Amino acid sequence: DKLDENQIKKIEEAEHQLLVNLHKFSILNFCPRVTKIVLRKRWEELFHLRKCQEDVLIPFIRERKKAKEKRLREPNMEDSKDESVLSYVDTLLDLQLPDEKRKLNELEIVSLCSEFLSGGTDTTTTTLQWIMANLVKYPQIQEKLFMEIKGVVRDGEEKIKEDDLKQIPYLKAIILEGLRRHPPLHFVFPHAVTEDVVVGDYVIPKEAAIVINAAEMGWDPKVWEDPMSFNPSRFLNKETFDMTGRREIKMMPFGVGRRICPGYALSMLHMEYFVANLVSKYEWKAVDGDDVDLSEKQEFTMVMKNPLQAQLSLRSKLNL
Ligand code: HEM
Numbered sequence: 001d002k003l004d005e006n007q008i009k010k011i012e013e014a015e016h017q018l019l020v021n022l023h024k025f026s027i028l029n030f031c032p033r034v035t036k037i038v039l040r041k042r043w044e045e046l047f048h049l050r051k052c053q054e055d056v057l058i059p060f061i062r063e064r065k066k067a068k069e070k071r072l073r074e075p076n077m078e079d080s081k082d083e084s085v086l087s088y089v090d091t092l093l094d095l096q097l098p099d100e101k102r103k104l105n106e107l108e109i110v111s112l113c114s115e116f117l118s119g120g121t122d123t124t125t126t127t128l129q130w131i132m133a134n135l136v137k138y139p140q141i142q143e144k145l146f147m148e149i150k151g152v153v154r155d156g157e158e159k160i161k162e163d164d165l166k167q168i169p170y171l172k173a174i175i176l177e178g179l180r181r182h183p184p185l186h187f188v189f190p191h192a193v194t195e196d197v198v199v200g201d202y203v204i205p206k207e208a209a210i211v212i213n214a215a216e217m218g219w220d221p222k223v224w225e226d227p228m229s230f231n232p233s234r235f236l237n238k239e240t241f242d243m244t245g246r247r248e249i250k251m252m253p254f255g256v257g258r259r260i261c262p263g264y265a266l267s268m269l270h271m272e273y274f275v276a277n278l279v280s281k282y283e284w285k286a287v288d289g290d291d292v293d294l295s296e297k298q299e300f301t302m303v304m305k306n307p308l309q310a311q312l313s314l315r316s317k318l319n320l
Contacts, residue, residue, distance in 0.1 A: 003060075014053045015118050019300035021049065057110045064089045088116055118300060123184045124267045126301040128274055130182035130294075131174060133308045134230045135275075136284045137292040141232060145170055146315075149280045160276040162269070168276060173235035175271045176243075179218075181230055182294075183253035184301035186215035191259065215302075218251035243268075282312040 003011075025046050028035050036043055064087060092109045096102070104112070135142040145168075152167045153160060165171060190209040197204045204210060219227040225234070235241055242248065243264065245256030254261035261267075278284070286292055287309045295305040 010056050011117070014049075014056045015114060018049045018053060018114070019118055019122060021045070022300050023298060053114055054107070054110050057113055058106060061089055061093075061106060061109050061113070065093055068093055089113065119261070120263050120267075122301050123263075124270050126184040126303050127175075127178055127182065127267075128271055129304055129308050130184075131178035131271070131275055132278065132284060132310070133292050133294065133304060134178065134181075135174070135279065136286050136308065136310050137294070138230060139285070141174065141230070142279060142284060145174060145275075145279055146283075149276060153280065160273070160280055162273065165269075165272045165276060168272075169236060170232060171272055171276055172268075173232035174275065175268065176235045176241055177230060177232040178271075179253040180224070180251050181218070181228070182296075182302070183215050183218060183251075184303075185253070186213065186298075186302055187211050188214050188252065188255040189259070212252070214252045214255070217249070218253070223250050281315060283315055285311045285313070287311055 024042060028039065028043060028046065068090060089109065092104055092112055095104055097104065135145070148168050148170045149160065152164050188211070190211050192207045192209060193204050195206050218224070221227050243254060244260060245252060249256055254264040254267075288311075290309060292308065293304075293306045296302050297305040
């Protein structure tokens with residue numbers, strides 16, 4: 001069944017508390033034997049937040065497990081037939097770890113669900129906020145986008161639909177520029193090589209943790225002209241930008257290669273859909289006398305230090 005508002009709030013709260021405090025806990029990765037004594041309070045705080053997360057998520061995981069067992073026991077029951085939605089948890093319950101030849105345990109499923117929830121929400125909403133902030137700061141970019149939207153939307157249409165998005169190249173350019181200039185994750189997850197590898201003048205030793213600074217890559221003046229400016233047009237009039245890194249790597253907000261973010265296409269769609277609809281419905285302006293401040297603050301993602309404040313005015317339907 002669908003979750004009610006209260007259940008969603010509880011999940012959100014448990015995830016949020018862990019995410020905003022994450023930076024405090026990274027030091028615990030080093031010398032746990034020592035930090036368990038000298039940073040005991042911090043360990044306790046981490047265990048407490050993790051316990052809250054388990055308390056909230058485990059009941060849902062158990063529900064899906066029960067429903068799966070029932071389906072297997074009684075495949076012809078009406079309830080079993082109705083269970084047509086395959087959830088992420090269902091796929092994790094089915095998963096068999098090939099090397100260890102075992103299923104995932106409950107706590108591993110909690111960690112993966114948590115990764116999926118935070119990886120799939122905070123990243124997209126943070127990028128959306130940065131993009132809208134730039135559209136407020138640079139009204140001429142917002143106006144150009146609105147004019148393109150107007151050219152695509154059919155008479156009487158209330159919303160921009162998924163199919164319309166492909167016809168608005170400037171929209172895609174804005175999203176790409178938002179991801180280049182304000183990637184929500186400045187560093188991709190740690191990676192490692194399975195044997196020593198020589199890259200240029202460097203040896204990368206087997207199993208050393210390699211963390212790539214994706215943000216700096218997108219701001220490299222040797223690759224990008226005037227890299228710190230917000231200029232979506234740089235993504236226009238060229239062949240489609242290759243975000244997966246198969247042809248070349250000029251920026252990598254989603255990582256690249258085999259471990260590229262699995263939610264990459266979904267989040268591009270979400271961002272295009274939201275920005276198009278938010279701009280077609282409202283004109284976004286700076287609050288009187290306020291300049292939009294683009295300073296950053298590190299939380300789980302790189303967020304706006306001063307969250308966006310904007311004045312929205314409904315555009316008249318005739319405008320569309
Ligand atoms: C603006 C939106 C997003 C950005 C910038 C982003 C970025 C990233 C990056 C940089 C990684 C690490 C890649 C690497 O290891 O090299 C990653 C991994 C991941 N992302 Fe995203 N992501 C976004 C949206 C999403 C969405 C919508 C979902 C799910 C619906 C998602 C789920 C995941 C998961 C599960 C992983 C871990 C994959 C693994 O361990 O191999 N992300 N993402």
